[in-house]
Each structure stands twice: as structure tokens, then as C-alpha cells.
Amino acid sequence: MDKELLETSLALVDLPDDGLTVRFYDKLFELHPEVAPMFGRDTRQQASMLRTAVISVLDHLDDAAWLTSTLGSLGRRHADWGVTEPMYGIVAEVLVATMAEIGADAWTDEMSEAWTQALTAVAGLMLAGYPESAEGAA
Numbered sequence: 001m002d003k004e005l006l007e008t009s010l011a012l013v014d015l016p017d018d019g020l021t022v023r024f025y026d027k028l029f030e031l032h033p034e035v036a037p038m039f040g041r042d043t044r045q046q047a048s049m050l051r052t053a054v055i056s057v058l059d060h061l062d063d064a065a066w067l068t069s070t071l072g073s074l075g076r077r078h079a080d081w082g083v084t085e086p087m088y089g090i091v092a093e094v095l096v097a098t099m100a101e102i103g104a105d106a107w108t109d110e111m112s113e114a115w116t117q118a119l120t121a122v123a124g125l126m127l128a129g130y131p132e133s134a135e136g137a138a
Contacts, residue, residue, distance in 0.1 A: 001061060005110065009111040012106055013099045013102040018044065020051065020099065021046075022044065024094060025043040025047055027097065032090055035087065053074070067125055068128075071122060071126045075125065075129030075130055076130065076131065088127065095115070096112050096115045096119070099112075
């Protein structure tokens with residue numbers, strides 16, 4: 001993974017007041033209203049947590065043990081909340097589309113590819129943390 005490209009492209013679209021992740025949730029619910037009931041009415045706290053998680057993953061990109069442990073634990077919690085494997089693809093697709101929307105002409109296909117690759121890896125580590133009983137549902 002190209003950590004520098006991920007960091008540079010995030011800096012391009014990381015709006016004040018969690019604007020990137022707030023817009024992400026707006027877009028997610030617009031395109032996939034079926035997931036909205038999994039969240040509360042006010043997603044600002046969730047948007048803030050997502051932003052923090054993305055930055056933490058980038059900060060630890062070279063620390064496989066941290067990524068495996070932290071994302072596996074996060075995956076277990078998501079399994080408890082009913083998040084299924086296909087939902088990870090939806091989230092990645094919408095997050096990259098939101099980044100591209102905010103980045104406008106400065107956003108490149110290379111950035112989209114880097115983020116798709118990174119988010120696929122994150123999803124894999126999170127899914128690896130799912131309990132065996134949830135794997136069939138995932």
C-alpha cells in the first residue's frame with residue numbers, strides 16, 4: 001500500500017468538523033437507505049469515530065500486529081451490530097465516491113485505487129475478527 005498517497009489524498013478531502021465522514025453518512029443513507037436503521041438519528045458522533053479510525057489505521061499502517069488486533073476487535077463489535085460482509089463493500093464504495101466528490105478535479109483514479117485497496121484490506125482484517133457463528137451470515 002502506498003501510505004504517502006493515502007495520507008496525501010486524505011489531507012485533500014479531510015474537511016473541517018468531520019465534513020468528509022458526515023458527507024459519507026449522508027451519501028450512504030441516500031444510496032443505501034436499508035442501512036440507516038443500524039444508526040441513530042444523529043450520526044455526528046459516528047462520523048467523528050470513523051474519521052478517528054481512518055487516521056489511526058493510516059498511522060499504524062506499518063504495524064501488522066496493531067492492525068490485526070484492533071481491526072479484529074472492531075470486526076467482532078460490527079458482527080454484534082449485524083454488519084454483514086457485503087456491507088463492507090458498500091461502505092468502501094461510498095467512502096471512495098465521497099472522497100472523489102470532495103476532491104473534485106484534484107482527485108485521481110490512482111487515489112481511488114489506493115483507497116479501494118486499503119479499505120478492502122481493512123475489511124478483511126475486520127471480517128477475520130468475526131466469531132465463527134457469524135461467518136455464515138457475513
